[in-house]
Amino acid sequence: MRGPAKCLCLVVLITLLGGCTKKVSEENAKKVQPGMTLSEVEAILGSGRKDGADQYEWTTEKGKLRIGFSNNKVTRIEHQGAPRVLTEEEQAAEKARTDAKWAEQKKDADRVMQDRDRINALSNVYSLLFAAVGTGDRLPANEAAAAASPLANVNKGMDAIRSGRVVVRWGAAITDDVWAYEKDAPTKGGYAVGEKYNPPEKLTAEQLRPFAGR
Numbered sequence: 504m505r506g507p508a509k510c511l512c513l514v515v516l517i518t519l520l521g522g523c524t525k526k527v528s529e530e531n532a533k534k535v536q537p538g539m540t541l542s543e544v545e546a547i548l549g550s551g552r553k554d555g556a557d558q559y560e561w562t563t564e565k566g567k568l569r570i571g572f573s574n575n576k577v578t579r580i581e582h583q584g585a586p587r588v589l590t591e592e593e594q595a596a597e598k599a600r601t602d603a604k605w606a607e608q609k610k611d612a613d614r615v616m617q618d619r620d621r622i623n624a625l626s627n628v629y630s631l632l633f634a635a636v637g638t639g640d641r642l643p644a645n646e647a648a649a650a651a652s653p654l655a656n657v658n659k660g661m662d663a664i665r666s667g668r669v670v671v672r673w674g675a676a677i678t679d680d681v682w683a684y685e686k687d688a689p690t691k692g693g694y695a696v697g698e699k700y701n702p703p704e705k706l707t708a709e710q711l712r713p714f715a716g717r
Contacts, residue, residue, distance in 0.1 A: 526562050526563060526564050527548050527562065527563045527568060528563070528564060529563060529564050529565060531547050532563050532568050532582060535547060535548065535568075535570060535577065535580060537576075537577050537578060537580070537591045538576055538591060539576070539577045540576060540577075541559070541575055544559075548561050548568070549561075554569065557573060558570065558572070558579075559572070563582070563583075565583065566582075567582075567583045568581070568582050568583070569581040569583075578590055621703075622694060622703050623659075624660075624663040624669060625684075625703040626696065626702060626703060627658040627659050627660035627663060628660040628663055628669050628671065628682075628683045628696065629660075629682065629696045629701055629703070630654055630660060631649060631652050631658060631661065631664075632652070632660075632683070634652045634654045635648065635651065635653075636677055639677075640676060641674055642671065642672065642673060642674060642675050642676075642677060642682055643671075643673060644674045645673050646664060646665070646673075649664065649671065664683075667686055668685065669684070669686070670683060670684055672714060677698060678698055679697055680699035680714070681695045681696070681697040681699070681700065681711065681714040682697035682698070683695065684696070684706075684711055684714065684715075688708065688711045688715075689708055689711045689712050689714075689716075690708055691708060692705065692708045692710075693706070693711070
């Protein structure tokens with residue numbers, strides 16, 4: 504066979520051989536995991552085309568599957584048309600980031616709950632003191648006078664005062680900005696309540712210091 508006929512046969516043969524290239528199924532592509540050896544990968548996917556010093560390539564139903572090796576172990580999987588499979592190191596790093604994110608979110612949620620409890624305590628104290636003042640112009644003179652408030656047995660304001668969580672400025676004018684504050688607020692900052700701060704607001708230690716002990 505010579506001339507054009509021979510060339511035509513070669514073209515047909517090449518086309519047929521190319522068309523027989525078997526595509527890797529997506530199911531098998533997903534079976535490849537970091538740490539596998541080249542032999543283990545080829546047992547699943549068949550022989551791949553070498554694409555660089557430590558990389559092989561396969562054709563999948565969705566595109567190309569490129570797998571990188573180091574010391575004959577899979578270290579990188581790039582699957583065109585599908586999410587890339589993370590290496591063991593990347594999986595560990597991603598898990599650490601996720602765990603840290605959830606831990607921070609839990610801390611934020613706990614902080615919100617703690618702040619809510621603190622605000623509620625001061626709000627109850629404010630209501631208690633307001634009821635005790637009546638038509639007067641000053642806060643109750645002492646804890647015993649506050650206990651006579653109509654709300655003493657209704658809300659938890661007295662509990663916050665008796666436990667020491669909240670400090671009341673006994674006998675202060677009701678026009679004062681601050682009526683009561685958290686016990687550590689004058690040194691560390693914290694919530695306070697009063698004529699100006701109702702509902703309770705978080706103030707700095709510097710803002711609260713002028714009202715402490717008065």
